[in-house]
Amino acid sequence: MVAYDFEHAAELLSTEIARQNKLRRPTADVDSLETLLDEAQRIATKLHATERIIVIDSLVCPKKDMLKAIHLTRESGRLDTYASTYHTHDTLGAMLYENELANKRYLAMATNNGAPLRLAVTDKIGERWSKPTYLNGLDEEVCSQNYPFLLSDGVTLYYASDGAESIGGYDIFVTRADGEDGSFLVPENVGFPFNSPDNDYLLAIDELAQLGWLVTDRRQPEDSVCIYTFIPNATREVYGDDTTEEQLRAMARLTSIRDTWGYAEDTTVLEEARQRLADRRAGKPFGHFQQPDFTFVIDDHRTYLQLSDFQSPRAREMMQNYLQLHKDVETDGVMLQRLRDNYATAQPNQRRQLAETIRRLENSYYPNLQRLQNLAKEIRNAEISKSK
8 A cells, every 4th residue: 555655755765866876877867766756745745735524435336337326416517428428439438527507518538649538628509519629728748638527616627637747647637717718727636635646537526415526446456446425625624733644644545534524523514414415325306405505694693594584685686796706716715725735846847837827816816805805794784774
Protein backbone atom coordinates (compact mmCIF):
# COMPACT_ATOMS: atom_id res chain seq x y z
CA MET A 1 0.00 0.00 0.00
CA VAL A 2 1.28 3.48 -0.84
CA ALA A 3 2.35 5.18 2.40
CA TYR A 4 1.67 8.76 1.22
CA ASP A 5 4.83 9.87 3.04
CA PHE A 6 5.78 12.28 0.27
CA GLU A 7 7.89 14.54 2.50
CA HIS A 8 10.14 11.63 3.46
CA ALA A 9 10.40 10.66 -0.20
CA ALA A 10 11.48 14.24 -1.01
CA GLU A 11 14.17 14.09 1.69
CA LEU A 12 15.54 10.81 0.30
CA LEU A 13 15.58 12.21 -3.23
CA SER A 14 17.41 15.37 -2.08
CA THR A 15 20.06 13.22 -0.39
CA GLU A 16 20.46 11.08 -3.49
CA ILE A 17 20.74 14.12 -5.78
CA ALA A 18 23.50 15.53 -3.59
CA ARG A 19 25.30 12.18 -3.72
CA GLN A 20 24.96 11.95 -7.49
CA ASN A 21 26.30 15.48 -7.92
CA LYS A 22 29.25 14.70 -5.67
CA LEU A 23 30.05 11.65 -7.80
CA ARG A 24 29.62 13.76 -10.96
CA ARG A 25 27.04 11.45 -12.45
CA PRO A 26 25.60 12.24 -15.91
CA THR A 27 23.37 15.30 -15.97
CA ALA A 28 20.47 13.27 -17.38
CA ASP A 29 20.47 11.02 -14.32
CA VAL A 30 20.39 14.00 -11.95
CA ASP A 31 17.70 15.73 -13.98
CA SER A 32 15.52 12.64 -13.71
CA LEU A 33 15.89 12.64 -9.93
CA GLU A 34 15.15 16.37 -9.73
CA THR A 35 11.93 15.83 -11.70
CA LEU A 36 10.90 13.20 -9.15
CA LEU A 37 11.83 15.60 -6.34
CA ASP A 38 9.64 18.36 -7.78
CA GLU A 39 6.78 15.88 -8.06
CA ALA A 40 7.18 14.65 -4.47
CA GLN A 41 7.26 18.23 -3.14
CA ARG A 42 4.20 19.19 -5.21
CA ILE A 43 2.18 16.25 -3.92
CA ALA A 44 3.38 16.79 -0.33
CA THR A 45 1.93 20.31 -0.46
CA LYS A 46 -1.37 18.91 -1.75
CA LEU A 47 -1.43 16.43 1.13
CA HIS A 48 -1.53 19.28 3.66
CA ALA A 49 -4.51 20.73 1.76
CA THR A 50 -6.52 17.49 2.05
CA GLU A 51 -10.22 18.29 2.09
CA ARG A 52 -12.14 17.17 5.16
CA ILE A 53 -15.18 15.16 4.12
CA ILE A 54 -17.60 12.75 5.81
CA VAL A 55 -17.94 9.45 3.95
CA ILE A 56 -21.17 7.63 4.77
CA ASP A 57 -20.87 4.55 2.59
CA SER A 58 -18.59 2.57 0.27
CA LEU A 59 -19.44 -0.06 -2.31
CA VAL A 60 -17.18 -2.26 -4.46
CA CYS A 61 -18.49 -3.30 -7.86
CA PRO A 62 -17.29 -4.12 -11.39
CA LYS A 63 -16.18 -0.95 -13.16
CA LYS A 64 -18.68 -1.56 -15.97
CA ASP A 65 -21.53 -1.34 -13.43
CA MET A 66 -20.42 1.78 -11.58
CA LEU A 67 -23.14 4.10 -12.92
CA LYS A 68 -25.83 1.78 -11.52
CA ALA A 69 -24.64 2.67 -8.00
CA ILE A 70 -24.93 6.46 -8.47
CA HIS A 71 -28.51 7.55 -7.81
CA LEU A 72 -28.79 11.19 -8.85
CA THR A 73 -31.97 13.21 -8.50
CA ARG A 74 -33.50 14.29 -11.81
CA GLU A 75 -32.45 17.88 -11.09
CA SER A 76 -28.78 16.87 -11.13
CA GLY A 77 -28.82 15.54 -14.67
CA ARG A 78 -27.90 12.14 -16.09
CA LEU A 79 -24.69 10.11 -16.38
CA ASP A 80 -24.33 7.50 -19.10
CA THR A 81 -21.85 5.79 -21.38
CA TYR A 82 -21.28 7.15 -24.87
CA ALA A 83 -22.11 3.71 -26.30
CA SER A 84 -25.46 3.47 -24.51
CA THR A 85 -26.69 6.96 -25.40
CA TYR A 86 -25.62 6.82 -29.05
CA HIS A 87 -26.37 3.09 -29.50
CA THR A 88 -22.93 2.32 -30.82
CA HIS A 89 -19.89 0.21 -29.99
CA ASP A 90 -17.18 1.95 -28.00
CA THR A 91 -13.95 0.32 -26.81
CA LEU A 92 -12.54 3.48 -25.14
CA GLY A 93 -14.97 3.67 -22.23
CA ALA A 94 -16.20 7.16 -23.10
CA MET A 95 -18.72 8.71 -20.71
CA LEU A 96 -21.15 11.61 -20.95
CA TYR A 97 -23.23 13.92 -18.78
CA GLU A 98 -26.63 15.31 -19.82
CA ASN A 99 -28.21 18.24 -17.95
CA GLU A 100 -31.64 18.30 -16.28
CA LEU A 101 -33.33 19.91 -19.29
CA ALA A 102 -31.85 17.25 -21.59
CA ASN A 103 -30.64 19.94 -24.00
CA LYS A 104 -26.89 19.92 -23.33
CA ARG A 105 -24.36 17.11 -23.14
CA TYR A 106 -20.71 17.04 -22.12
CA LEU A 107 -19.09 13.96 -23.57
CA ALA A 108 -15.73 12.29 -24.08
CA MET A 109 -14.85 11.76 -27.73
CA ALA A 110 -12.02 10.19 -29.65
CA THR A 111 -10.03 12.62 -31.80
CA ASN A 112 -9.53 12.18 -35.52
CA ASN A 113 -5.79 11.65 -35.23
CA GLY A 114 -6.15 8.72 -32.83
CA ALA A 115 -5.08 10.70 -29.76
CA PRO A 116 -6.73 9.97 -26.36
CA LEU A 117 -10.27 11.03 -25.50
CA ARG A 118 -11.11 14.73 -25.24
CA LEU A 119 -14.15 16.45 -23.77
CA ALA A 120 -16.68 18.07 -26.07
CA VAL A 121 -20.09 19.72 -25.75
CA THR A 122 -23.23 19.44 -27.85
CA ASP A 123 -26.55 21.29 -27.62
CA LYS A 124 -30.03 20.18 -28.60
CA ILE A 125 -31.61 22.61 -31.03
CA GLY A 126 -35.20 21.69 -31.71
CA GLU A 127 -35.17 17.92 -32.13
CA ARG A 128 -31.57 17.63 -33.28
CA TRP A 129 -28.22 17.69 -31.52
CA SER A 130 -25.48 20.03 -32.76
CA LYS A 131 -22.12 18.73 -33.91
CA PRO A 132 -19.94 18.26 -30.77
CA THR A 133 -17.17 20.83 -30.33
CA TYR A 134 -14.11 20.30 -28.13
CA LEU A 135 -13.95 22.40 -24.95
CA ASN A 136 -11.60 25.40 -25.02
CA GLY A 137 -9.18 25.99 -22.15
CA LEU A 138 -8.66 22.41 -20.98
CA ASP A 139 -5.20 20.85 -21.11
CA GLU A 140 -4.75 19.73 -24.70
CA GLU A 141 -1.48 17.85 -24.21
CA VAL A 142 -1.35 14.14 -24.94
CA CYS A 143 -3.63 13.02 -22.14
CA SER A 144 -7.08 11.51 -21.84
CA GLN A 145 -10.14 13.45 -20.64
CA ASN A 146 -13.24 11.54 -19.55
CA TYR A 147 -16.01 11.17 -16.93
CA PRO A 148 -17.55 14.69 -17.10
CA PHE A 149 -20.03 15.93 -14.50
CA LEU A 150 -21.59 19.42 -14.38
CA LEU A 151 -22.90 20.98 -11.17
CA SER A 152 -26.40 22.42 -11.09
CA ASP A 153 -24.96 25.95 -11.43
CA GLY A 154 -24.36 25.09 -15.10
CA VAL A 155 -20.74 26.33 -15.09
CA THR A 156 -18.69 24.12 -12.73
CA LEU A 157 -17.34 21.07 -14.51
CA TYR A 158 -15.62 18.06 -12.95
CA TYR A 159 -13.81 15.52 -15.12
CA ALA A 160 -10.95 13.00 -15.00
CA SER A 161 -7.62 13.28 -16.78
CA ASP A 162 -4.27 11.51 -16.70
CA GLY A 163 -2.24 14.61 -17.60
CA ALA A 164 0.98 16.02 -16.15
CA GLU A 165 -0.76 17.50 -13.09
CA SER A 166 -2.17 14.14 -12.02
CA ILE A 167 -0.97 12.52 -8.82
CA GLY A 168 -1.14 9.19 -10.60
CA GLY A 169 -3.26 7.63 -13.37
CA TYR A 170 -6.60 9.38 -13.76
CA ASP A 171 -7.19 12.30 -11.36
CA ILE A 172 -10.28 14.44 -10.84
CA PHE A 173 -10.01 18.04 -12.07
CA VAL A 174 -12.41 20.97 -11.77
CA THR A 175 -12.90 24.00 -13.99
CA ARG A 176 -15.66 26.47 -14.74
CA ALA A 177 -17.05 28.11 -17.83
CA ASP A 178 -15.54 31.56 -18.37
CA GLY A 179 -17.77 33.93 -20.29
CA GLU A 180 -20.02 33.41 -23.28
CA ASP A 181 -17.33 32.27 -25.70
CA GLY A 182 -17.43 28.69 -24.41
CA SER A 183 -13.94 28.75 -22.91
CA PHE A 184 -13.03 27.38 -19.47
CA LEU A 185 -10.69 28.46 -16.69
CA VAL A 186 -7.41 26.61 -16.12
CA PRO A 187 -8.43 23.20 -14.71
CA GLU A 188 -7.36 22.50 -11.12
CA ASN A 189 -6.53 19.16 -9.52
CA VAL A 190 -9.07 18.73 -6.67
CA GLY A 191 -6.40 17.04 -4.53
CA PHE A 192 -6.78 14.59 -1.67
CA PRO A 193 -8.79 12.58 -0.66
CA PHE A 194 -10.55 12.56 -4.04
CA ASN A 195 -7.33 11.78 -5.90
CA SER A 196 -4.68 9.15 -5.31
CA PRO A 197 -1.70 7.46 -7.02
CA ASP A 198 -4.26 5.08 -8.57
CA ASN A 199 -7.12 5.88 -10.98
CA ASP A 200 -9.83 8.23 -9.73
CA TYR A 201 -12.50 8.32 -12.36
CA LEU A 202 -15.60 10.25 -11.40
CA LEU A 203 -16.78 12.88 -8.94
CA ALA A 204 -20.53 13.52 -9.00
CA ILE A 205 -22.27 15.87 -6.55
CA ASP A 206 -26.02 16.01 -6.16
CA GLU A 207 -26.57 19.39 -4.51
CA LEU A 208 -30.29 18.81 -4.11
CA ALA A 209 -29.89 15.52 -2.22
CA GLN A 210 -26.70 16.75 -0.52
CA LEU A 211 -24.81 13.62 -1.55
CA GLY A 212 -21.61 13.08 -3.50
CA TRP A 213 -20.08 10.02 -5.16
CA LEU A 214 -16.39 9.29 -5.83
CA VAL A 215 -15.44 6.39 -8.10
CA THR A 216 -11.87 5.10 -7.75
CA ASP A 217 -9.92 1.87 -8.26
CA ARG A 218 -7.57 2.44 -5.31
CA ARG A 219 -6.88 -0.81 -3.44
CA GLN A 220 -9.16 -2.73 -5.81
CA PRO A 221 -8.57 -5.74 -8.07
CA GLU A 222 -8.44 -5.26 -11.82
CA ASP A 223 -11.69 -4.08 -13.46
CA SER A 224 -13.26 -3.26 -10.07
CA VAL A 225 -13.90 0.10 -8.44
CA CYS A 226 -14.89 1.40 -5.03
CA ILE A 227 -17.67 3.97 -4.92
CA TYR A 228 -17.57 6.25 -1.88
CA THR A 229 -20.69 8.22 -0.97
CA PHE A 230 -19.98 11.39 1.01
CA ILE A 231 -21.58 14.57 2.30
CA PRO A 232 -20.37 17.44 0.07
CA ASN A 233 -19.15 20.60 1.80
CA ALA A 234 -20.82 23.93 1.15
CA THR A 235 -17.32 25.46 1.31
CA ARG A 236 -13.97 23.72 1.18
CA GLU A 237 -12.73 22.58 4.60
CA VAL A 238 -9.30 21.21 5.53
CA TYR A 239 -7.92 19.45 8.60
CA GLY A 240 -6.63 21.55 11.48
CA ASP A 241 -3.28 21.68 13.26
CA ASP A 242 -4.51 19.11 15.79
CA THR A 243 -4.37 16.43 13.08
CA THR A 244 -1.13 14.42 13.13
CA GLU A 245 0.80 13.58 9.97
CA GLU A 246 -0.18 9.94 10.33
CA GLN A 247 -3.86 10.82 10.69
CA LEU A 248 -3.66 13.18 7.72
CA ARG A 249 -2.16 10.51 5.50
CA ALA A 250 -4.88 8.06 6.57
CA MET A 251 -7.61 10.60 5.76
CA ALA A 252 -6.04 11.35 2.38
CA ARG A 253 -5.99 7.61 1.58
CA LEU A 254 -9.56 7.13 2.88
CA THR A 255 -8.21 4.21 4.88
CA SER A 256 -11.32 4.02 7.05
CA ILE A 257 -14.63 5.75 6.35
CA ARG A 258 -15.53 5.35 10.03
CA ASP A 259 -12.66 7.70 10.92
CA THR A 260 -14.32 10.46 8.89
CA TRP A 261 -17.49 10.30 10.99
CA GLY A 262 -15.79 12.07 13.89
CA TYR A 263 -15.95 15.31 11.91
CA ALA A 264 -19.76 15.34 11.81
CA GLU A 265 -21.28 18.12 13.90
CA ASP A 266 -23.61 15.58 15.50
CA THR A 267 -24.93 12.09 14.81
CA THR A 268 -28.07 13.43 13.15
CA VAL A 269 -25.92 14.66 10.22
CA LEU A 270 -24.86 11.07 9.53
CA GLU A 271 -28.31 9.62 10.12
CA GLU A 272 -30.01 12.12 7.80
CA ALA A 273 -27.41 11.57 5.06
CA ARG A 274 -27.81 7.79 5.29
CA GLN A 275 -31.58 8.22 5.03
CA ARG A 276 -31.20 10.40 1.95
CA LEU A 277 -28.96 7.75 0.39
CA ALA A 278 -31.43 4.99 1.26
CA ASP A 279 -34.24 7.04 -0.29
CA ARG A 280 -32.25 7.58 -3.46
CA ARG A 281 -31.50 3.86 -3.75
CA ALA A 282 -35.19 3.08 -3.23
CA GLY A 283 -36.17 5.59 -5.90
CA LYS A 284 -38.24 7.69 -3.53
CA PRO A 285 -39.12 11.21 -4.74
CA PHE A 286 -37.00 14.04 -3.46
CA GLY A 287 -39.87 15.56 -1.50
CA HIS A 288 -39.53 12.69 0.98
CA PHE A 289 -36.38 14.28 2.37
CA GLN A 290 -36.68 17.85 1.18
CA GLN A 291 -34.31 20.35 2.75
CA PRO A 292 -34.91 24.09 3.34
CA ASP A 293 -34.41 26.22 0.22
CA PHE A 294 -31.98 28.44 2.16
CA THR A 295 -31.23 29.75 5.64
CA PHE A 296 -31.41 33.54 5.95
CA VAL A 297 -31.40 35.34 9.31
CA ILE A 298 -33.69 38.38 9.43
CA ASP A 299 -33.23 39.30 13.09
CA ASP A 300 -32.78 37.68 16.50
CA HIS A 301 -36.25 36.13 16.31
CA ARG A 302 -36.68 35.15 12.66
CA THR A 303 -34.83 32.87 10.27
CA TYR A 304 -36.40 32.36 6.84
CA LEU A 305 -36.14 29.06 4.95
CA GLN A 306 -38.08 29.76 1.75
CA LEU A 307 -39.24 32.68 -0.38
CA SER A 308 -42.83 32.41 0.81
CA ASP A 309 -41.65 33.36 4.32
CA PHE A 310 -41.13 36.97 3.18
CA GLN A 311 -43.91 39.47 3.83
CA SER A 312 -42.30 42.21 1.77
CA PRO A 313 -42.62 41.71 -2.03
CA ARG A 314 -39.54 43.87 -2.53
CA ALA A 315 -37.50 41.80 -0.07
CA ARG A 316 -38.71 38.61 -1.77
CA GLU A 317 -37.63 39.89 -5.17
CA MET A 318 -34.22 40.95 -3.87
CA MET A 319 -33.82 37.54 -2.21
CA GLN A 320 -34.11 35.83 -5.58
CA ASN A 321 -31.22 37.96 -6.84
CA TYR A 322 -29.34 37.26 -3.61
CA LEU A 323 -29.61 33.49 -4.03
CA GLN A 324 -28.17 33.54 -7.54
CA LEU A 325 -25.37 35.91 -6.55
CA HIS A 326 -24.62 33.80 -3.46
CA LYS A 327 -24.20 30.69 -5.61
CA ASP A 328 -21.84 32.55 -7.98
CA VAL A 329 -19.77 33.93 -5.10
CA GLU A 330 -19.58 30.55 -3.39
CA THR A 331 -18.46 28.83 -6.60
CA ASP A 332 -15.85 31.50 -7.33
CA GLY A 333 -14.55 31.31 -3.74
CA VAL A 334 -13.98 27.55 -3.95
CA MET A 335 -12.28 27.91 -7.33
CA LEU A 336 -10.03 30.72 -6.05
CA GLN A 337 -8.89 28.57 -3.13
CA ARG A 338 -8.04 25.68 -5.44
CA LEU A 339 -6.16 28.00 -7.80
CA ARG A 340 -4.12 29.40 -4.92
CA ASP A 341 -3.37 25.92 -3.58
CA ASN A 342 -2.13 24.83 -7.00
CA TYR A 343 -0.14 28.04 -7.50
CA ALA A 344 1.99 27.11 -4.46
CA THR A 345 3.13 23.87 -6.13
CA ALA A 346 3.19 24.92 -9.79
CA GLN A 347 6.25 25.26 -12.01
CA PRO A 348 7.36 28.84 -12.93
CA ASN A 349 5.86 28.66 -16.44
CA GLN A 350 2.56 27.38 -15.03
CA ARG A 351 2.50 30.07 -12.33
CA ARG A 352 2.26 32.85 -14.91
CA GLN A 353 -0.91 31.37 -16.37
CA LEU A 354 -2.34 30.62 -12.92
CA ALA A 355 -1.59 34.14 -11.69
CA GLU A 356 -3.50 35.66 -14.61
CA THR A 357 -6.48 33.37 -13.98
CA ILE A 358 -6.43 34.22 -10.25
CA ARG A 359 -6.39 37.96 -11.00
CA ARG A 360 -9.31 37.67 -13.40
CA LEU A 361 -11.35 35.70 -10.88
CA GLU A 362 -10.49 38.09 -8.02
CA ASN A 363 -11.68 41.05 -10.11
CA SER A 364 -15.18 39.59 -10.09
CA TYR A 365 -15.16 37.72 -6.77
CA TYR A 366 -14.43 40.57 -4.34
CA PRO A 367 -16.86 43.10 -5.88
CA ASN A 368 -19.57 40.42 -5.95
CA LEU A 369 -18.85 39.53 -2.34
CA GLN A 370 -19.36 43.17 -1.36
CA ARG A 371 -22.56 43.33 -3.43
CA LEU A 372 -23.79 40.21 -1.63
CA GLN A 373 -23.20 41.74 1.78
CA ASN A 374 -24.93 45.00 0.80
CA LEU A 375 -27.86 43.11 -0.69
CA ALA A 376 -28.31 41.10 2.52
CA LYS A 377 -28.63 44.34 4.50
CA GLU A 378 -31.18 45.75 2.04
CA ILE A 379 -33.26 42.56 2.26
CA ARG A 380 -33.31 42.63 6.06
CA ASN A 381 -34.21 46.33 6.18
CA ALA A 382 -37.02 45.88 3.66
CA GLU A 383 -38.49 42.92 5.53
CA ILE A 384 -38.18 44.54 8.96
CA SER A 385 -39.81 47.75 7.66
CA LYS A 386 -42.73 45.75 6.27
CA SER A 387 -43.20 43.97 9.61
CA LYS A 388 -43.46 47.20 11.66
